[in-house]
Amino acid sequence: MSVEQPLWHALTAYRVLTLIYALCLFVYSFHDYDRPLGAAAYMAVLTVWTALTFRMVSSAERCTRRFLIGDLAVAITGILLTPLVDTHDRIAEGTPTLPSIWTAGAxxxxxxxxxxxxxxxxxxxxxAANIIERGGFAQDTVHMLMLVWVASVAIGYVVEVARASERTLARALRIEAATRERERLARDIHDSVLQVLAMVQRRGAAIGGEAAELGRMAGEQEIALRSLVATGLVTPPRAAADDRHDLDDATPPASPPGPDPAPADALPCVPEDSADPCDLRALIAPHAGSQVTFSEPGxxxxxxxxAAGELAAAVGAALDNVRVHAGEGARAWILLEDEPNAVMVTVRDDGPGIPDGRLADAEREGRLGVALSIRGRLRDLGGTAEWISAPGQGTEVELTVPKPALNAKDRT
Structure with a gap:
């Protein structure tokens, strides 16, 4: 049941009860009217209208705008008809109009x-109709009308809040259902498909030859599938139809054992001047591979x-350095952290490390990969890039961008 459905039921009951109240007032004051037959004719029309439209206010679908306008017209007609059938003295005393409080239902x-x-x-x-009926701004009339105006506006606002809450609840229930289904699929996939892919990877590496390439592809598919069931963000790995065609021709392509950098066209196209929101995880996830592990928040x-495109490009540049300088057997790990005041991406490898002063020497020699591809991008975003390395202990690159800087860049 909709959260507003009880309000429609209450309105249906309100119209019936207020009609009975208006009829009782009319019968009680029948002989006081200047033209009682005219008043009786209107009350008959009001009774028939309420009876015929009883179901119209039972739900939002039945209560159309045309009906609402007609319902309000019936109420306004009764208000403006009151001076024609009632005495001036009774109107001046503040006696109710013909529809009385039934008007509030409209x-x-x-x-x-x-x-x-x-x-x-x-x-x-x-x-406005009540002011015309009284012939001026009488104090009691103004008080009553202000009460009707404030109460109706307040109820309308409550209805809007209730609808927004209902939509939020429905969205939360859909997310919960999707999460449970993803968890169920993850369990099933882990117990079947992932186990098979892992076995193919191990057996292929042990056999060698074409089987080794098949094992490599199975390893990439395993990583992609694990990321998919965890976040739903990963893009298809680079092992595509061309690789399968090469396998069929018994000429396996050469692939370096080091971390495989994602090609430029694997990243979504992000216009430089765009300010639309973007999930950074979706841009970094394609970098994951058989020797690159990507860890991200939930x-x-x-x-x-x-800004997300620039930061993802800096991560790609850091992985390029791992592939070129850390050695063929090096592994890399990417850690994405979303802090309250900053976004931090850490790229770590298990290579031989960077000797002291090597980065400064490379910049002096004109090798500007670190200076421009990484530090330059982070500087433009108002962030920093730090290298932590020691010979024989690998290298860790910390890319940090403060959120205030990102917001300021977005506004400009």
Whole structure:
């Protein structure tokens, strides 16, 4: 049941009860009317209208805008008809109009159907009709009308909040259901497909030859599948139809044992001047491979698209250095961290490390890969790039970008 459905049921009951109340007032004051037959004719029309439209206010689908306008017109007609059938003295004393508090039901229909804006419009029309009926701004009339206006607008606002809450709850339930299904699939895949791929990788490496290339491809598929069931972000590995064709021709392609850098076209195209939101995980995930492990938080790391592209490019440059300088058997690890005030990406390898002063010497010699591809990008983003290395202990690159700097870059 919708969270607003009880409000429609309450409005249905309200219209019936207020009709009974208005009929009781009419019968009690029948002989006081100046033209009682005219008043009786309107009350008959009001009774028939309420009976015929009983189901129209039972749900949002049945309560159309055309019906609401007609319902409000019936109420306004009764208000404006009151001076024609009642005496001037009774009107001056503040006696109720012909529809009395039934009119509020018409306004509440607008509030529940369209929110506080519709309620404000409908209650304003009712207020104007009551002022015309009284012939001026009487104090008691103003108080009553303000009560109707404020109450209808407040109910309309509550309805809008309830609808937003319902949408949020529905979205949360869908996410929970999807998460449970992904966990179930992950368990099934782990117990079947991943085990087979891991076995193929080990057997292929042991046999060698074409089987070694097949094992390498199985290892890449295993890593991609693990990332897919964990985050749903990984892109297809680079082992494509061309590789399979080479295997069929018994001419396995040469592939270096070191970390495989993702090609430029594997990363999504990010315009340099774009400010749209982007999940950084989706840009870094394609770098994962048989010798590159990617660890990321369980929630999206949202950055402006241009900034995310620059940071992902810096990660790619760091992995290129691992492939070129750390040796054929080196492994690399990427760690993405989303801190409250900064985004940090750490690229670590188990290579031979960097001798002291080597980076400064490379920059003086004109080798600007580190200076431009990594430090330059981070500097443009307001961040820093730090190298932690010792001979024989591998190298660790920390890429840090403060979020205030990213926000300022996004605004510009």
């Amino acid at each position: 306004v509440l229909g607008f509030a529940i159907k369209g929110g506080w804006r519709w309620a404000a419009w409908a209650s304003t029309v009712v207020c 929630a999206p790391v949202i950055l402006p698209a241009a």
